[in-house]
Amino acid sequence: MPTCKHCGHQWGWKETIVQLFAFKRKLKCNGCQTKQYISVKSRNRLSIVGILISLIFVPFISFGVPLRYIITSEILIYIFYIGCIPFLIKLSNQEEVLW
């Protein structure tokens, strides 16, 4: 779970999901109201996992698995993935640049 780098407040799962779905670059800590950012490392990790998930269907197609099963499993995997995001991200006090 992400921990605030400013006050050390540990964010809850629901708290993190709510912040993520606001789609803002800045997340606000409920403990101290300071702005927090998702660290570059976590952002990279999230995008790599996202890409890997989207590639899962490739072997399924070559094995002739019906498309509706592939789509259903992709959706389920994505829901599971979103549920795991709070465990994968780390916060940072400053906005870090990707390069």
Ligand SMILES: [Zn+2]
């Ligand atoms: Zn805080």
